[in-house]
Amino acid sequence: MDEQEVWGRYKAGSEDDFSLLYRHFAPIMLRYGNRITTDKELIRDCLQQVFFSLWKSRATVGTPASVQHYLLKAIRNELIKKGKRAKLHDELPENYHFELEDSHEQTMIQLQTAEMTRQRITELLSQLPARQREVIFLKYYANLKYEEIAAIMDIGQDSVYKTTYKAIARLQQLLHNSALLLLILFF
Amino acid sequence: MNHETATAAELAADHDFIQWVKYPTQExxxxxSQFAEQYPDKAQEMAEARRLVLLLSQEQADDHSFDEEAQLVWEQLQEAMQQDRDRGPDGGRVFSIWGYPLKTWLSAAAVITLLLASAALLFTRQSAEPVTYATAYGEKRIIQLSDKSVIVLNANSSITIPENWEKDKPRTVQLRGEAFFSVTQQANRQQFIVTTSKGTKINVLGTEFNVYDRGQEDRVVLTSGKVRLSATQNGATRQMEMQPGDLVTVSAASGFSHRRVDPDLYTAWQHNKVYFDDYTLREVGALIEEQYGYKVEFSGKELPGQRITAFLEVKNPEDILNTLAETFELQITQQENTIYISSL
Incomplete structure (x- = not known):
């Protein structure tokens, strides 16, 4: 399936292709929204608004080089426009450290099962500063290039790379401490 | 980036490295692999970087709440579009979904199943090389091909798809592991051929079927339509036509063997269910090894031969192990990556 062809047919007024775009991209847009704010209703409203506007403006809208890139940026802008600032994830200070509350041994016992390991890692990831989480999502889940992430987040490419690297280094350090790295192979 | 001097963290942040880990191509x-050969002292960094990439890519993959939410918003969007049409060109207001009466909810629920099946579709990528999609232990993936055929790839499996199919040649894909295929029929009755790692060929017109290519035998279950199986053994090629509801196993030892089954049970893994059809514990252990990457060890001679028939909802291997423990009164312990099973 060619994304540009689907986009072309949607622009020509095909509801089937519009629906195809929605089904393909809505889940990742929701996931992304979830990284930016905890307000689920806001995310849903913004998703609907983005696609509603997309449908209304089908005749005039351009053809983006990457549809996913275009839509991720669209929902981010919509969230920021509509978002009540307070509900967006608070940016954590750069020197923020989260601590493992357990001793090494207790951690190992806790990690007996893969499911617990998975939860633990989700927990660790969720404790990274908001900007790092957003970059990690775009880099590793949405699989975008550094330049694309920079364009979506309106920051320099260099700063995207540094944020990614910082997040990795922090996780790495943490994983070494908790011996988690050994276990993540197994799920 | 200079890969030779990179640390694990730098490799894990490198775009090419990430692409290789997540979407490997032949190139x-x-x-x-040449890099690893040339710089053997980088093996540790590479292994750690690989783990980091997999870790960072982790989303709650089995969390379907986003698909369901997407469906709810879609229903709402349809309403808004309809009202906009009724109202004429100047209308257009977005309503919050939660104020809607129960009836809308019910109709939404009815469509969810349809959407779930297609929500995670991937666009096949545009490149000249054949593309390989692979799943990790415990992961599933839905792939839509350019001809609108859909492949659901089970855990620890991979499928290789050529970039472009010529119109008058069969569409061919290579499977390792297990997958469910829903193949579209083309106007010119172009064939679709699945080849397993053991060389069994499944030749299809338009149809739905499941292929299991692990262990000693290939297993094909046909849900609908018609397929022709062919396998070459000891230099001789044998063929067989399948009807819906047929299960055919192909093994080097005993050739084709055929029986009638309920195909739904064999495709239930797509919905996180597993069907043990008079399995030995040894076979259950093999399934856990193949799909979740553990090593399973039994103690005692009789235990691995015990049989079980069960239909379970499975989110993780513990769901299977708990059922075994209760049914057979077993003690199950885990040390690192190995699961030890013994009688109480």
Missing amino acids: SMLYW
Whole structure:
């Protein structure tokens, strides 16, 4: 399936292709929204608004080089426009450290099962500063290039790379401490 | 980036490295295996970087709440579009979904199943090389091909798809592991051929079927339509036509063997269910090894031969192990990556 062809047919007024775009991209847009704010209703409203506007403006809208890139940026802008600032994830200070509350041994016992390991890692990831989480999502889940992430987040490419690297280094350090790295192979 | 001097963290942040880990192609596999050969002292960094990439890519993959939410918003969007049409060109207001009466909810629920099946579709990528999609232990993936055929790839499996199919030649894909295929029929009755790692060929017109290519035998279950199986053994090629509801196993030892089954049970893994059809514990252990990457060890001679028939909802291997423990009164312990099973 060619994304540009689907986009072309949607622009020509095909509801089937519009629906195809929605089904393909809505889940990742929701996931992304979830990284930016905890307000689920806001995310849903913004998703609907983005696609509603997309449908209304089908005749005039351009053809983006990457549809996913275009839509991720669209929902981010919509969230920021509509978002009540307070509900967006608070940016954590750069020197923020989260601590493992357990001793090494207790951690190992806790990690007996893969499911617990998975939860633990989700927990660790969720404790990274908001900007790092957003970059990690775009880099590793949405699989975008550094330049694309920079364009979506309106920051320099260099700063995207540094944020990614910082997040990795922090996780790495943490994983070494908790011996988690050994276990993540197994799920 | 200079890969030779990179640390694990730098490799894990490197775009090419990430692409190789997540979406390996023949080209990238060649590059990184040559790299590993040339710089053996980098093995540790590479292994750690790989783990980091997998870790960072982790989303709650089995969390379907986003698909369901997407469906709810879609229903709402349809309403808004309809009202906009009724109202004429100047209308257009977005309503919050939660104020809607129960009836809308019910109709939404009815469509969810349909959407779930297609929500995670991937656009096949545009490149000249054949593309390989692979799943990790415990992961599933839905792939839509350019001809609108859909493949659901089970855990620890991979499928290789050529970039472009010529119109008058069969569409061919290579499977390792297990997958469910829903193949579209083309106007010119172009064939679709699945080849397993053991060389069994499944030749299809338009149809739905499941292929299991693990262990000693290939297993094909046909849900609908018609397929022709062919396998070459000891230099001789044998063929067989399948009807819906047929299960055919192909093994080097006993050739084709055929029986009638309920195909739904064999495709239930797509919905996180597993069907043990008079399995030995040894076979259950093999399934856990193949799909979740553990090693399973039994103690005692009789235990691995015990049989079980069960239909379970499975989110993780513990769901299977708990059922075994209760049914057979077993003690199950885990040390690192190995699961030890013994009688109480």
